[in-house]
Amino acid sequence: MDSGTAAGRGAEVLLPLIARGDHGAFEELYDLVSSPVFGMARRVLRDSAQAEEVTQEVLLEIWRRAGRYDPGRGSALSWILTLAHRRAVDRVRSARAASAREERAARRGAVTVFDEVAEAVEGSFEREWVRRCLERLTALQRQSVTLVYYDGYTHREAARRLAVPLGTVKSRLRDGLARLRDCLAGAG
Numbered sequence: 001m002d003s004g005t006a007a008g009r010g011a012e013v014l015l016p017l018i019a020r021g022d023h024g025a026f027e028e029l030y031d032l033v034s035s036p037v038f039g040m041a042r043r044v045l046r047d048s049a050q051a052e053e054v055t056q057e058v059l060l061e062i063w064r065r066a067g068r069y070d071p072g073r074g075s076a077l078s079w080i081l082t083l084a085h086r087r088a089v090d091r092v093r094s095a096r097a098a099s100a101r102e103e104r105a106a107r108r109g110a111v112t113v114f115d116e117v118a119e120a121v122e123g124s125f126e127r128e129w130v131r132r133c134l135e136r137l138t139a140l141q142r143q144s145v146t147l148v149y150y151d152g153y154t155h156r157e158a159a160r161r162l163a164v165p166l167g168t169v170k171s172r173l174r175d176g177l178a179r180l181r182d183c184l185a186g187a188g
Contacts, residue, residue, distance in 0.1 A: 011076035019067035026063055033077065034059065037084040044088035054091055058084045086152035133183035141176030144169050 010032050017025035037058050041051035061083055069079050134142055147158040148169075159169040 011080060012071060015062075015066045015069045015076050018063060019069075029062065030059060033062075033080050036077070036081060040081050040084040041088040044085065045091060050091060051088070054084065054088050058087050061087070082152065082157075085154060089152050129184065130180075133180050136183055137176045137179055141172045141179065144172040145176045145180070148173060 011029055014025045014029040014032070018029060034055060038051055038055045041054040041058070042048060045051050045054065058080070062080060069076060073079070134145070137145065143162060144158055147153045147161060148155060153161065155169050155173070156166055159166040162169065
C-alpha cells in the first residue's frame, strides 16, 4: 500500500472528526498531509519560505473548513491538495499583480500621487481586455484555460473533468495561451 493511498483513507476518516473540533485528529492529519501539501506548494511557488507559509495557511483552512469536504467529489487527499494548489496559485498571481503594479508606479515616477479611481479604471480595463481575448479562443481552448488558470485545476484534473487525454488539455492550453498572449499584446 503506498503512502498516498493510506494518507487519503486516513484523511477521509479524520476530516469529519476535525470538523467536530477534534484536536488529536488534526494532529494525525497534520502528520499525514503536511509533506504532500508542502511539496505541492513548493512545486508551484519554487520558494521554500513561501511554500511553508502556504502550508500553514492550508492547514489552518483545513481546520476551519473540514466540514466542507464532500467525499462524493473525490478523495480527501485530493481535496486537500486542491486547496494547497489553489492557495499557491493565488500567491503567485498576487505576487505577479503586485510586481506589475510596482512596475507601473515606477514608470509613472515617484512624484505621482496614488489615485484609487485611476487604478480601479485600469483594473477594469485589463479585466475587460482579458475577457475579450478569452472570447476569441475556441470553446475547447477557453475551457482548458479557465479550468487550469482560473479554477486552479492541475492539467491532469482538467483532463479528467473534460474527459479528454492529458496531452489534449496541454495542447489546448499551449495554443490558447499563445492566442491570449498575441491578443493581450495589443492591449499595451
